[in-house]
Amino acid sequence: MRMKFIVRVIFVTEVLVFFGVFAYKVVFKIPASASLKVVEQRLALRAAGITGTKQLLTNKYLESYRYHLGKTLRKLDFGYYFFANHPREIPGEVNKQIFLISLLPVMILGLGQIYGNWGYFLGCLILAGDLGRFSTGLILASWGVKRLWKRKFWLIAWFGLMMTELICAKF
Amino acid sequence: MRKILIIFILGLIAIGGLRFYRLGSVPGGFFRDEAALAYNTYRIWTTGTDEYSIPYPTVFRSFEVFFLPAYVYLSAPVIGLLGLSEFSGRVISAIAGTVIVIVIGLIAAKLWGKKAGIAGLIIAGISPWAIYYSRGAFEGNLGVMFFTLMVLTWLNFTRNKKPGWLALSGLFSVLAMYSYQAERLVVPVWILAAIWLGRKFIWQNKKIAVIPAMAGIILLIPLLKLTLSPAGYFRATGVSIWKQNRSPPGWVEGKNNFWYLRIRQVLALYLSYYSPRNLFFDNDYNKQRAAENYSVFYAWMMIPLAAGIWSLRKPKNTGEKLLWVWLLAGPLPATATADPFHTYRALLVFPALGLVMARGMQIIWGKFGKLALIGSIIIALVSVAGFWWDYSAITQAVRANEWDYGYKRVFEVIRAHTEIDRWVIDDPTTAAYIQVLMFAPEYRQGYDQEIKKIVNKNNYYSDPNILRVFTWDNLKIRTISWYNIDTSGKTGYVAHSSRLVDGELQTIPGARLIEQINYPSGKAAFRILTVIR
Numbered sequence: 191m192r193m194k195f196i197v198r199v200i201f202v203t204e205v206l207v208f209f210g211v212f213a214y215k216v217v218f219k220i221p222a223s224a225s226l227k228v229v230e231q232r233l234a235l236r237a238a239g240i241t242g243t244k245q246l247l248t249n250k251y252l253e254s255y256r257y258h259l260g261k262t263l264r265k266l267d268f269g270y271y272f273f274a275n276h277p278r279e280i281p282g283e284v285n286k287q288i289f290l291i292s293l294l295p296v297m298i299l300g301l302g303q304i305y306g307n308w309g310y311f312l313g314c315l316i317l318a319g320d321l322g323r324f325s326t327g328l329i330l331a332s333w334g335v336k337r338l339w340k341r342k343f344w345l346i347a348w349f350g351l352m353m354t355e356l357i358c359a360k361f
Numbered sequence: 362m363r364k365i366l367i368i369f370i371l372g373l374i375a376i377g378g379l380r381f382y383r384l385g386s387v388p389g390g391f392f393r394d395e396a397a398l399a400y401n402t403y404r405i406w407t408t409g410t411d412e413y414s415i416p417y418p419t420v421f422r423s424f425e426v427f428f429l430p431a432y433v434y435l436s437a438p439v440i441g442l443l444g445l446s447e448f449s450g451r452v453i454s455a456i457a458g459t460v461i462v463i464v465i466g467l468i469a470a471k472l473w474g475k476k477a478g479i480a481g482l483i484i485a486g487i488s489p490w491a492i493y494y495s496r497g498a499f500e501g502n503l504g505v506m507f508f509t510l511m512v513l514t515w516l517n518f519t520r521n522k523k524p525g526w527l528a529l530s531g532l533f534s535v536l537a538m539y540s541y542q543a544e545r546l547v548v549p550v551w552i553l554a555a556i557w558l559g560r561k562f563i564w565q566n567k568k569i570a571v572i573p574a575m576a577g578i579i580l581l582i583p584l585l586k587l588t589l590s591p592a593g594y595f596r597a598t599g600v601s602i603w604k605q606n607r608s609p610p611g612w613v614e615g616k617n618n619f620w621y622l623r624i625r626q627v628l629a630l631y632l633s634y635y636s637p638r639n640l641f642f643d644n645d646y647n648k649q650r651a652a653e654n655y656s657v658f659y660a661w662m663m664i665p666l667a668a669g670i671w672s673l674r675k676p677k678n679t680g681e682k683l684l685w686v687w688l689l690a691g692p693l694p695a696t697a698t699a700d701p702f703h704t705y706r707a708l709l710v711f712p713a714l715g716l717v718m719a720r721g722m723q724i725i726w727g728k729f730g731k732l733a734l735i736g737s738i739i740i741a742l743v744s745v746a747g748f749w750w751d752y753s754a755i756t757q758a759v760r761a762n763e764w765d766y767g768y769k770r771v772f773e774v775i776r777a778h779t780e781i782d783r784w785v786i787d788d789p790t791t792a793a794y795i796q797v798l799m800f801a802p803e804y805r806q807g808y809d810q811e812i813k814k815i816v817n818k819n820n821y822y823s824d825p826n827i828l829r830v831f832t833w834d835n836l837k838i839r840t841i842s843w844y845n846i847d848t849s850g851k852t853g854y855v856a857h858s859s860r861l862v863d864g865e866l867q868t869i870p871g872a873r874l875i876e877q878i879n880y881p882s883g884k885a886a887f888r889i890l891t892v893i894r
Binding site for chain 1: 610611617618620621625626628629630632633635636637638639641642643653654660674701702747750754755757758759879881882883
């Protein structure tokens with residue numbers, strides 16, 4: 191019962207911290223690109239005959255929100271973790287594959303285990319940045335493998351797939 | 362009951378309004394694919410032939426693209442009644458978009474009850490993809506309408522065993538396959554899954570299933586016959602990932618495994634249609650297929666999607682299983698092409714995702730009560746107002762160039778300048794001919810006479826190469842070399858701003874600007890000039 195309460199407190203705190211940090215960034219960390227975009231859009235709107243208070247609907251806070259939302263959502267992309275950013279490769283950067291593709295099915299299987307294991311999951315998420323995301327991925331994968339453990343055929347099949355991928359990726 | 366009916370009617374008016382309000386002018390411009398659909402429809406209605414003078418084709422062609430006929434034949438009475446215009450060309454897509462919303466609501470209600478139906482109506486009614494693709498002449502949107510109708514009528518058939526529903530389902534499946542290329546792949550997959558999942562039920566009712574099945578196959582014969590000709594496969598193979606001589610990303614000969622990288626590429630393309638980043642933030646690569654600042658769904662829709670997927674992880678009945686089939690098969694046609702996150706080719710997957718969200722929304726409403734219901738309605742209203750602003754004002758101001766804006770005015774200028782003997786349109790792709798036919802009726806007869814000399818029934822379906830007229834009457838469509846031009850002042854030149862860039866006009870000796878046509882943003886769209894030295 192006490193554990194459940196602690197997990198809830200951690201969960202609420204994490205959500206509040208996440209939204210607090212996000213709101214802080216939106217208001218106080220307005221990127222130059224957002225301001226520039228607003229200027230361009232307002233000029234275009236003025237040329238199209240849309241002037242006055244209507245132009246306020248295009249503003250730097252909204253653009254800043256979109257910028258930071260985009261930055262957050264870019265980490266919620268299969269391409270980022272499994273496919274070296276394909277099909278949205280970042281030009282001028284080395285686009286690296288983070289997880290083996292064969293980990294994807296076991297991670298999906300592992301998602302089903304979150305419900306009874308909120309503590310571990312939130313514990314991973316609390317770690318900042320990439321470390322948090324990678325440990326979350328690995329915990330999901332290990333839960334997925336745990337589920338496969340009882341079904342030997344699928345476990346062997348998955349293991350074979352992973353080994354094949356390792357060999358193919360190398361050679 | 363009366364209250365619900367009033368809310369439903371008001372909702373329907375709002376949903377229809379989002380699709381029909383200023384349909385002819387928003388989006389500004391008329392894209393060449395839209396012009397091809399509208400002009401061919403006009404030809405079918407007035408002459409019974411298409412732009413190549415082929416009578417009632419099974420598959421139409423414009424440029425080097427073959428497109429399926431349902432949109433054209435369904436649009437014909439509309440264009441016949443309203444005349445050829447941007448509005449009349451888009452009406453069928455707007456009607457289809459409105460019907461899709463209602464059908465999604467009905468499917469959701471059939472699967473999970475009334476509240477899910479209302480959630481389905483809200484989600485499909487306000488989703489950016491649904492509004493965007495309803496406001497352009499997109500035959501894919503018509504395909505989605507027939508597909509959703511096929512699913513609804515199939516569900517009705519499995520519930521009450523009336524053969525009429527099965528016949529309708531069969532008819533809609535055939536119409537979907539006559540509407541858009543993607544449906545030619547997804548519809549058979551879905552039908553096979555439906556037959557497999559309902560095999561016992563179908564076997565028990567085999568007598569009533571035989572006639573609709575036979576009728577469906579007979580109706581598909583014209584299309585099946587064409588499948589082995591370029592008209593049937595050229596579009597699909599032309600954009601296929603295997604046809605394009607491009608290696609998979611990251612491949613270095615002798616250093617890594619080609620096939621591993623190819624499989625990785627295909628998987629990446631397939632999964633990109635489920636990526637939250639693409640669905641809720643980054644939109645289609647092609648700016649013509651996207652509104653500024655919006656993706657296919659709103660960011661907050663991630664919450665009902667997650668709740669819906671959680672609820673459907675163990676499908677409870679055949680309907681839910683078939684929804685999974687729809688969801689998983691939807692992106693297959695788009696995956697087979699190398700283009701990344703092509704929202705148009707994967708259009709079928711979005712209504713399925715909308716249904717999952719409707720289920721999620723119903724669960725959230727059930728868990729958090731009236732507060733969640735009122736909250737989600739407020740969020741929906743704010744979202745759709747924001748989208749409408751970005752779509753109708755910002756997108757039109759900054760993305761008009763993606764919609765071939767300005768051609769209508771070009772031909773008004775040409776018509777007004779009778780002192781000019783010849784006109785040259787600078788267009789290396791020569792696709793501008795369809796805009797000429799759309800907006801300049803005086804050039805239609807001349808084009809008609811010339812194209813008949815090039816195209817006949819034999820090469821219409823079998824020759825995938827360029828079959829078109831570049832010079833007719835006093836008009837030429839070609840690349841202009843500004844060093845080799847008529848300097849007598851008797852030839853008028855029409856140059857797109859991408860071909861004659863800002864400042865370049867001053868470098869052409871003797872150039873006299875007749876008119877500069879601007880985009881709504883004030884930037885140049887076309888420059889119409891003559892040269893006198």
